[in-house]
Amino acid sequence: MIYREAGQFKTTYGADQAVFPIRQDRWFVLVVVAAAFVVPPLVADEYWLQAVLIPLLVYALAAIGLNLLTGYAGQLSLGTGGFMAVGAYSAFKLTTAFPQVNIILVFLLSGLVAAGVGLVFGIPSLRIKGFYLAVATLAAQFFLIWLFNKVPWFVNYASSGTITAPNRTVLGVLVTGPNATAPMRYLVALGLVAAGALVAKNLVRGRIGRSWMAIRDRDIAAEIIGVRPLQTKLLAFGISSFYCGVAGAELVFLFLGSAETLAFDITQSFLVLFMVIIGGLGSILGSFLGAAFIILVPISLTNAPHAVGLTLPVALLKQFELMIFGGLILFFLIVEPHGLARLWQIGKEKLRLWPFPH
């Protein structure tokens, strides 16, 4: 009834190829984005912003990055944590070396550094495929973490071995460091992820995205029709690592405040991969849904026993959480192997017919 595209005639190619060709979709997205900018900073308390919304946005950005690589270009990677660490450590080095540079610019620059590292570790993808490649990317993960642990230069010779977000301002407002308010950090994270998602959405529907998908679906056939595998795969690795690098920098500067290499270990890589798969491979929206799922489930599992007035021993709770988390992943994979984004699409199809299903 409400959700119909009847009567919306496209008169230009531009209108036909818009990001959201249906008017209702366009309005819906605009309203959601606007609401995301306005409502939480006014309404949500410190806990919600700090423990839920900021990590959600940061991980959504990382998930978009991995989704470009795994979902669109078909290159399975388990090195996400390592690339995020590159972003975080280079942001730290850059901003301590050049304190006057705008922190947003620092984030983007550290994304570029991560992209460079990603390019190097993407080179094996030209020879090896599938799970062999996944295991090869683990080399990146372990080597990078080891490097940041071993070379004190990366932490400015701090004896604790941690990197700490210094106070930095954007347009005169403090956005990072211990004194920055949660709403400000939230807004920066939201701005970056919104811009990132828009760029990614446009990348994947253009020439680059199509060549990625061609490589993903059948690389030899893609090569025959003129897609160059070398450039295409490396570009995917580079751009994906850029997103992951920015997300890693944000993770330390906007969410954790300070971190050691432990924050970027292999579990981080799996977490982001979970988000991509639960959310939906090859879907930008899916990256957000997956991140929301993976962030919210553990939090609600931790809080659920409190809500019903049950106090469980901490160790038991932890194990219970693991079990339910694993069980939920299995459940969702079995119910909908194509992820939450697919459920969303099915919902939309249903809505178009509603309330007359025939």
Next chain:
Amino acid sequence: MTELLWAVAVAPFKDMAGSPAFFVEVVLGGIFTGLMYSLVALGFVLIFKASGVFNFAQGVMVLFAALTLVGLMERGAPVVLALVLTTAVMVVLAFAIERIVLRPLVNQEHIILFMATIGLNFFLEGFGEMAWGANVKKLDIGIPDRSFIVSGVQINELELTAALTSAVLVVILAVFFHRTRIGRALRAVADDHEAALSVGISLTTIWVVVWSVAGLVAIVAGIMWGAKSGVQFSLSLIALKALPVLILGGFTSVPGAIVGGLIIGVGEKLGEVYWGPLVGGAIENWFAYVVALAFLLVRPQGLFGEKIIERV
């Protein structure tokens, strides 16, 4: 520059030649660790061959088997009974996995199945620790942990037992694969699912068998590793160490898993002892991956893996 070259290319070998007994001990230690990797990698290979599933939960299966065994023994079960019960538990687990996880996901993409095994990984970890407790346990089923010295080289009885057990296990598996009806069916499924189905081989039975065998291998690995360093969560992390073994040996080759494990185990120990100090140590974590990666660039299908032929 010359100094660096000396330190990298000459000095380590001089050290090796300088104290051969120590060198042999390092190599033996590497062989023992390598065998453990091989055992875990073996579980991977069996499942990958038969069902194309990259089973990330193999490491947790090792942990789970060891936890179950220890838990049963703590409750007073004699060793043999505990072993039989643990075997039963692993077989039941194989049935459950086939019924609950694999069957609904049949014909899905590999990555989805891989993800499912990671979910399984979390589930089993939580379940095992909830059922049997999370504290570090000593596993002792009567294998002596003494050392004796043969011409200046220290040899550990436990490591020797582990080596012999693995060798026996590999022989049994080889016979099982090549001489029995089920083994032949297994190889048929590994070669071509559809052809196997069309000559009347039941895929579901094969899957249960394969996961059970992988469970048995996990028990052996769990016993050895647990006797060496206690049963604890870190046991499940050897799965990560088995991955470079897999790429080195090839995902589909049983001998590859064994040889790969030995190469990685020895290479890692030698690298750590002789080259590690140059860069500040603790290189064990990534050294194996880099070796495997360098290797892949030359031979993408691994040492014994089948050459991948692609058609459009």
